[in-house]
Amino acid sequence: MLESVTSKTTTNKISELLGLIGLSFGLDALVTYLAMRTSLYFWIALGLCIALVGVFCAARLESVISAIRSRQAVYGMNVTVAAILVIGIAVVVNVITALFFDKEMDWTAEKTFTLSEQTKKILKNLDEDVKVTAFFSRNPTEAHAQHQLQEAEDLLQRYQRESKKIKLEFIDPYADPLKAQEYKIEFNGTTVFEHEDKRESVTSVDEQKFTSAIMKVTKGEIKKIYFLTGHGERSIEDYDRQGFNRAKEALEKQNYKVEELLLATQPQIPDDSSAIIIANPQAPFSEHEIDALKEYLDKKRGKALIMLDPSPAASDPNQKLIKFLDGWGVEVKNDLVFDAERFAFPFGKSVPYVDVKQFYHTITKDVQVPVPFAWARSVSPKEKSIPDITVTSIARTTEREGFSWGEKSRNEKGEFLDDGYTKSKDTVAPVSLAVAVQRERDTAGSSTEGEPKPIDTRLVVIGDSDFASNNEYFTTAGGLDFFLNSVNWLLMEEDLISIRPKPPEQRNLRPMLDREVRMVLLLSIFAIPRMVFILGLIVWWRRR
Structure with missing residues (x-):
């Protein structure tokens, strides 16, 4: 009798051990399936699990039946059903959310997984x-x-x-x-x-x-923009830091056709011109060229972006062009703007760093990054306005007098001095760096009483051109956006003025070596789950 009891006890212990080993193989089979779907090891582990658990059930048949009928089993069944219901509800909620609330949450620093505002x-x-x-x-x-x-x-x-x-x-x-x-x-x-x-x-x-590509296939007319040449302007074919090739490519991405124009050889600005850009001329314009500009802007309702860096000498080579702009209510001074309170590091106060979005103009409202104006001159609205012409400052330095100013003093060589603010001579803060000009003019039958006058001419005049050059420091700040927004505004395509797509920042990870992949696989799929299972088994066995 004693031998029979001892034999039965030994059989029960062996069957329990086999059952636990079988569950261990079952866990392996589950993890293997989730990681690699079906494989040879999956089928082996699944077969051993079924066989060993089957041996346990056969050896402990009465105990198994009793356990199934016990109160604990019924309670466990209720918990299982409740868990299945909770999982089912979660699945239904996820399906409904996916169908009717298809939204993404993008937590990346650069909003990599979100479309740009443009x-x-x-x-x-x-x-x-x-x-x-x-x-x-x-x-x-x-x-x-x-x-x-x-x-x-x-x-x-x-x-x-x-x-x-x-x-x-x-x-x-x-x-x-x-x-x-x-x-x-x-x-x-x-x-x-x-x-x-x-x-x-x-x-x-x-x-x-x-x-x-969407813009190219949906826009009707392809607008042409001419960059004037012949006066030492920045070239759109120049790939060096001082060139404007990057600006040209940015315009072409917005479906504009960009060409150079040697105005001195043309009787007038071509009729197919949607806008002209003058990028820092170094030599004077001829009378013929000034007359062509007058005809284009005054009679043809033209659009122009004019960028003028400070004159390298006391005698400004762009006097004729500056006088022409004076007739449009724009004052261009022969000075060098300093801002000791807000400047671009490491260049110092000669490169004001301007948060242009604070000026609430269509050009500037979506420029999220301040624009560095490197070695710029002041460009501001004239004190006396001109009828039908609106001139608005769209970029200014800080307002504290003595901390920003337009320096006018030069040495014997004609170079600007850095001798501090002189109230009686220098341009007082805040110093305007750029203006937007538009003329509203009645034409026969163009408007009725009480309605706004139609806009026929637009100008943007900026006392710097570095912000739109190939120099990545300036363009990767707000410079290129400021340039493109100015062109969009000139062409009355305000729908293109917004935050543009940014090239993603590269954060590359080194590819894992084969041995590293095998190690991760071994640890995550086999070693760690089995270690947790064995520890649980030891605790359970000791409590028994």
Whole structure:
């Protein structure tokens, strides 16, 4: 009798141990399935789990049946049902949220996963459908292609959520070669934007390029902007720090056609000009050129952006141009602006750092980063206004007298002195650095009494040109936005004035080595779960 009891006790202990080992293999099978789906080890672990738990149940059949019928089992069943109900409710809530409240929360510092305000504004203003066809392999083998596909899906879905006018379709160019041939697709990862008879292709996943493509296919007329040359101006073909090639490329991304114009060889500014830009001329304008500017702005209702750096000598070579601007209510002084209270480090007080959005003008209200005006001159509205012409300062230094001023003193070589503020001679704070000018003029039948007069001419005059140059320090601040907003305002395309897409900051991680991948896999899937299970088993066994 004693031997029978001892044998039964030994059998029970062995069956319990086998059952626990079986549960351990069951845990391994579950973790393996979640991590790698089905694999050979998954099937082995699952088979051992079923076999060992089956042995335990067969050896302890009476105990198992008794446990199932016990009050604790009923209680456990109730808890299980309640847990299933809670999980079910959570699933339903998530489904409803995904269907009716499709929103993303972006906590990144640069709002990497949020469309820019400019893109949102352009999408909001779409009146007709834009067809977007993305040609991406649905089964890419390379890691780069997989990442590009995921990026494209995420970005284009944000466009689609922002506007119902975006009609999106993904096509695998390898699965549908005829469609790829129809669209003349040469590379996997090409996205085609279509509207009416216009088509634009983009071969990378980039918000700036996507938005630019939408603008190109939806805008009717392509506006032309001329950069005047012949006086030593900054060149749009110059890639050095002093050049304006970056400004040219930024304008082209907004679907403007940009060319240079040697005005001295032309009888007038061409009729196809939507705006002209004068970027820091070093030589005087001729009478013919000044007359051409007068005709363009006065009779043709032209638009012009004029940037004038301080004169290197006491005798200003741009006197004729400055006198011409005087007739438009703009005063351009021959000085050098200092701001000892707010300046761009490490350049010092000769580079005022101006928070332009505080001036509440259409050009400046969305410029989020202060603009550095490097070695600038003062440009301000004249004290005596001119009828029908409104001149508004859109950038000024700090207001404390003596802390910012326009220096007029020079040495024998004609160089500006840094001898501090002289109240009787220097330009007093706050010093205006840029103005926006618009003329409202009645034309025959153009307006009725009580209605605003139509705007026919716009000017922006700025006492600096470095802010729009290829120098990344100035343009990556608010400089390039300030430049583009000025052009958009001139062309009466205020819908383009907003926060623009920024290139993402690169924060690359080193790829993991094979041995590191294996170590992470071993620790996370096998070692740590099994260690927790063994510790739990030891505690349970001791309590028994």
